[in-house]
Amino acid sequence: METAHELYKQYGRERYIEMLNIINEAWRGNVDAYLAGVIRGVTRFISVYEGEYDRERLVQQLARTHPKTITQLAQKDTGSSANRHMRQILRIYNGASRRHRVWQSTTMWSARRSAGYGRQPARHPSAQSGKRKSKPTSKSGIRGKGGSSDTLACIACGIAEAFYGMPPELQQETLKRLPEEMQETYELFRQNLERRM
Known part of the structure; x- marks a missing residue:
């Protein structure tokens, strides 16, 4: 409940209602869809990619993946819960399609924020509060x-x-x-x- 109130305050009524509608349409009342990370990720996705994503495609792509799978994949990622979950939702949304793909570049975060696109996270999605975990190799293979x-x-x-x-x-x-x-x-x-x- 605390997460829901926090998201309502942070993103506003319209985006909050849109997030709930997308979750309801995609997972049709599955209680796992209301896990804190999932609702944070969906809200962040619709905020960051507002005006760029196809709503119908988002609902269809999310419906193909169980919400707990999103959470399990997000746990292996780094950054805030909202950003980890959003990146999984972004991967699900993009799938193998080139036609419906939305930008994945992390450099777009700062450009979008300075251009005034919606509410953006306060920091780069890979930033961590206070600590920096060092991994010898990233998933992309860049060392x-x-x-x-x-x-x-x-x-x-x-x-x-x-x-x-x-x-x-x-x-x-x-x-x-x-x-x-x-x-x-x-x-x-x-x-x-x-x-x-």
Whole structure:
């Protein structure tokens, strides 16, 4: 009950009711769907991906997975309960589909927050309060020494883009999603880079 009240206060009436409707439609009254982590994860998902996800697909994809499975998978992840559960819901939502996929990049969290998209978590989803657990290898296979794997992945992607280029349609879509001040910084960087070449 405390979690429900906390979510209502944090995300507001509309998102709270939407979360309850999605859970009811997906799991049709299964009591396990009301576990704290599951309701936090669904609420976080609909808040972060507001306007980007297909509601009908979300309900269908969630209905295929038992809520306890989401919780079990989330326990193996790191970060806050809401973020761990949201990432599992995101994986379930995306499935193998490329057409309905929503952004998974952790770098989008800060861009979305500064652009004012809905209520966002106070910190990066992989941030942990007070402690940092070190794992020798992340699930994606990126190995780091003291740095986080998402930072290393961003660096690797930047290097790959320099070597192989980037399809123009992907570049345009990415730039469109950046906040205005980041777009301006990007343009200045590109102009300076072109002058040096």
